[in-house]
Amino acid sequence: MILDGSDPASVRTAAQALRRGELLGLPTETVYGLGADADNDAAVARIFVAKGRPSNHPLIVHVADAADIDHYACEVPDFARRLLQACWPGPLTVILPRRAGVGTAAAGGQDSIGLRCPSHPVAHALLRLARDLGVCGVAAPSANQFGRVSPTTAAHVQGEFGEGLLILDGGPCEVGIESTIVDCTRGVPVLLRPGRISRQQIEAACGESLRDQDALPDAAPRASGTLEAHYAPRAKLRLMDGALLQTALEVLGPEFDGGRATIAVYARRPLRSPLSKVLYRRMPDDAEAAARELFAALRAFDAQGANLIWVEQPPQGPQWEGVRDRLQRAAAS
Ligand code: TXA
Numbered sequence: 001m002i003l004d005g006s007d008p009a010s011v012r013t014a015a016q017a018l019r020r021g022e023l024l025g026l027p028t029e030t031v032y033g034l035g036a037d038a039d040n041d042a043a044v045a046r047i048f049v050a051k052g053r054p055s056n057h058p059l060i061v062h063v064a065d066a067a068d069i070d071h072y073a074c075e076v077p078d079f080a081r082r083l084l085q086a087c088w089p090g091p092l093t094v095i096l097p098r099r100a101g102v103g104t105a106a107a108g109g110q111d112s113i114g115l116r117c118p119s120h121p122v123a124h125a126l127l128r129l130a131r132d133l134g135v136c137g138v139a140a141p142s143a144n145q146f147g148r149v150s151p152t153t154a155a156h157v158q159g160e161f162g163e164g165l166l167i168l169d170g171g172p173c174e175v176g177i178e179s180t181i182v183d184c185t186r187g188v189p190v191l192l193r194p195g196r197i198s199r200q201q202i203e204a205a206c207g208e209s210l211r212d213q214d215a216l217p218d219a220a221p222r223a224s225g226t227l228e229a230h231y232a233p234r235a236k237l238r239l240m241d242g243a244l245l246q247t248a249l250e251v252l253g254p255e256f257d258g259g260r261a262t263i264a265v266y267a268r269r270p271l272r273s274p275l276s277k278v279l280y281r282r283m284p285d286d287a288e289a290a291a292r293e294l295f296a297a298l299r300a301f302d303a304q305g306a307n308l309i310w311v312e313q314p315p316q317g318p319q320w321e322g323v324r325d326r327l328q329r330a331a332a333s
């Protein structure tokens, strides 16, 4: 059932459901989450079952306010505090050392915990109300089946989990790709997942240079969003530079014509196609706009019956890092 998130009575109904240990689809500025009370291990276990996600993959815990992190984190380094001050509420998740015995299921057995304070007004209202009812944090991974494209509308969430799930509708997500994740448990900030908040913003905020996961010797904590193959549409997705994509259409396209396969093209440049049927959609020139519509575009191609999705490689600029990352993972599936 979908409830209107702009109605305070709906937000109350949703907060009460969380309090009772039920699952809830909730809006955030990045993507929709599948939430449960982070301190209720049985409720959190239902998230893993519903998503088909391995239970040792940790979830992000959402809080109403930066002051609430002390319930979950036992230590907050100074650089992490500076980062939170600059970027919260907003599309940033920090990994911090976890307080023993708290959020155990949500942390998937790690001794750390992922925390985020979202800026979406409906998420914020929900988290505050839930906190008043005794729910200190809401564990919520993206509200999609494991490995699939994250949802950016309430209808996407319903498509993933059916009519039985209570969903709070907060409109289409403004950011469109998942939060930037920074691991703050290793003495220096380490980027685990790129997103709207860029490397430059993180470094400016914490006054430290940001390390890359791959450049560090020790094993990374398990992170679904960092698996090589993830965020995949049903159709096979391939990334190509614009010229190659044009050639592929001209050379290979006719082989697929006549109903053998439906090709979808997602490109910033207009392309000449010899095909009678090709699903063309223009990728925005602006990185933030491209991120906002990326997952909805992939879902729309799936819904239109595309078998192949050929995507023009996005530009190299730093503001495109999040979009490049999601497309590379989708292409690896
Ligand atoms: O934008 C977002 O972050 C969305 C919305 C709903 O807030 N959530 C989201 O959750 O993307 P999910 O579960 O799909 O991705 C969470 C990522 C995963 O890659 C997870 O493994 C990682 O965060 N993560 C969470 N806690 C962690 C921990 N303690 N250590 C390492 N990675 C962690």
Ligand code: MG
Residues within 6 Å of the ligand: 141, 142, 150, 224, 225
């Ligand atoms: Mg996810």
